[in-house]
Amino acid sequence: MSNLATLPKNGSLANKNKVSNFPSLSSWFDDFSLTDFPSLFATNFNTGISLPKVNIKEVADAFIVEMAVPGLKKSDFNINLENNILSISAELKEENENVNDNYTRREFGYSSFKRTFTLPETVNDSKINAKYTDGILHVHLPKKEEAKQKPPRTISIS
Structure with missing residues (x-):
């Protein structure tokens, strides 16, 4: 038997003012989304780039960062490394x-x-390098030799 309680959208465990077939005010706000009215809240001032999505994967000898940034050129990017902090940025003016x-x-x-x-x-x-192809920025972060994953081996018993 599970001891987890299922919470309604408004987060309360008990519904104190229960009126049947009438949604609570908090559930209306939970269901209301500003994306339903994009033209009402959008302005012409912010036509910029949203924060790009990133995939980071680890392979045996490196970490690979893939960033989805279509529509840019290689010259639009700035990639910097300072104190073990990798910064990737882009700036566009039109x-x-x-x-x-x-x-x-x-x-x-x-x-x-x-x-x-x-x-x-x-x-x-x-040895960090980067390339930009088909709208994806790929940053290859090679591991130090001592950190690379070694292939499995069989140890013989003497």
Whole structure:
């Protein structure tokens, strides 16, 4: 028998004011999402990059960071290493100007992101490299020789 209680969305264990077939005010707020009305809350000022998603995987001889950042160029990225902290950032500036007979419209945008990662001591920081292909930034963080996973071996009994 399980001793875990199932909690309703509002987090309370007991419903003190139970009115049948009528949702509580807190459950209405739980179900309300601002994403249902994107045009109501969106502005033209923030056309920037959201924080990119990252996959980090460990293989026998390295750690691999994969960051999804489509639409950028290699020159848009800054990758820095300082005190075992790897920083990946990008900055984009865009300006458009449209001049007609009686008016001038000028739009400009700015977007940026920065992700930082604390590297383990096992990373050989002198051999870190990166490449950008098909909208994915790949950062290869090789391990130091003593930290690499050794293949299994059989020990003979004497």
